[in-house]
Amino acid sequence: MILEDFIVQTKTGLFCSYGNFYLDPKEPVVTAVISHAHGDHAVGGNQNVFCTKPTMAFMQHRYKKFAAANFFIKNYEAVFVLNGVAISLYPAGHMLGSSLVLMEYKGVRYLYTGDYKLEADDTCEPMAFVKADVLITETTFANPDTKHPEAIEEIKKLNETKSNIMLGAYALGKSQRLIAMINQHCTQKRILVHHSIVPFVKIYEELGIRLGKYEVYDRKVMKNNQVDLIYIVPPMVFHSYFKAINVVRIFATGWKHLQNNNEIQLYISDHVDWDAILETVEKVNPSEVWTTHGSGTHLQNYFGEKLVVKLLN
Template sequence: MRADALLYPAPEGLYCPEGGFYVDPVRPVERALVTHGHSDHARPGHVNVLATRQTLDIMRLRYGDGFCASEQAVGFNDELLVNGVKVSFHPAGHVLGSAQIAIEKNGTRIVVSGDYKRRSDPTCAAYEPVACDVFITEATFGLPVFHHPDPLDETGKLLASLRQFPERTHLVGAYALGKAQRVIRLLRDAGYGEPIYIHGAMEKLCDYYVGQGIDLGALLPATIESSDRSAFKGAVVIGPSSAFADRWARRFNEPLPAFASGWMMVRQRAKQLGVELPLVISDHCDWPELTETIRELHPAEVWVTHGREEALVRWCQLQGIKAKPLHLVGYEDEAD
């Protein structure tokens, strides 16, 4: 079966007409297969949703019980038929519950990566390569300039700053799903044993991670009940980047703004956000990891989506691999 007949871009998202479903649709549809819980991939309002148990739980936490009319949980590496199309979910290593989706019909297999990373991360199942004819890869950091440093080294920068500025509250910006929990775990694995304070927007998700067996250590709410700015002196406070621009952030003692993101490699981006301590910690692949993954899989074709598409397409072509950009819209790097 021709791959572009099995799966192709539509206004709603990637569409499989044989199976009657969409992958990570950006608007409500009858049947959605969802790779992970970030809001640019997992949206409310679908009639039927098929995803991992953890992704479904995360969607419920974020959107409420009515996020869809019906749901079906699928385990990693389990196979099922959706209107005659074989479908299976495989770990993507992006965030808790994140999956690649393999779609197969008449001897043709397409793997939709969703968002994925290859670095070690104890807060989610590690990426597993899945043999395929067509690999649909993200390209969030799909330029040769992006070589991400070791996350442990970046965590060391935060710990060094805490020692250098013990009087300042270190405010670490991190996305509520995945990045916040990973930063907390990196700190714990580096030996930081003090309580870590978290913004209210992160409490439910952190509680869920802990309930799934992810040890995050002592977490306390980052609430200031009085005008005593010294209450968080020398503490680590983690919150969404959006909270750093409002009055909440200004309550803390001499706040030192940090931000954990792959985009912190771009100095101008850090400067625009007012970040004093950029931490290059990404939940996506950098350029070497993208290219190494494609080499490892050695698919007949690569389709590139939501990111810096053209450079990766050109690299594939230079390697003798047929490639094309998909030009999908609506995916905004929520967990960079």
């Protein structure tokens, strides 16, 4: 029997009282299972953190000695038990080390996705479809009107201009994916990387991910070369240089409002769109879908009485 209160939304985050742990808590807790290392899912200061090796490495870089008191590194598919709840992690395809969290309790399987995508990405493990009775899915882009274009065709847009490009991207996950894609599909381009992104790039490489050629940003290089440079910068830098001259401004994201005022729109997302969520529901084959990190109302309307869809937030 599905326990309707197996996972509940609290001000601290998603809580499993049966196992006495949180999923991606928003503030420090005693026991946390962390799906991936993005800041809205992985805060520092937890007592005990269960996660993959890459997630630990990224958190340790970002939070230093405050990352966690204790890390418990888990390989994909390895089962561990917290207060009677059997837990295993599976690849989520969102970024390196990102995980789905499968929780089994009294014969019922609950699958928490964290953030995930189905699209191919050479810089992280591909999404694994896991059967479950309850699918707890992110709904960042759960709208029938939202359908992400093919990422490879999007990145090829950068070949449309010879001008230097200031390319805004999140420092962890998105930047590394873009470096690899540019090297594969925009071979004439020369990649410069903002210094704040470089440590995450180095961690990817230390973990065996080959991204291709890039250079740490050098102002003289940018000044002396007027064509075919791509300078990858984090959002704060991108938005602070909104009047930057002699560059084409582009921001890589699935959000339409972040494409405003950019010379080229680059719709590259690391989240599932509407069709990908429906495909996930089909392959996971749950009896119920619980939604989080966004709005699940469109899913409720779509499935109607065919499938129970419950909003956790």
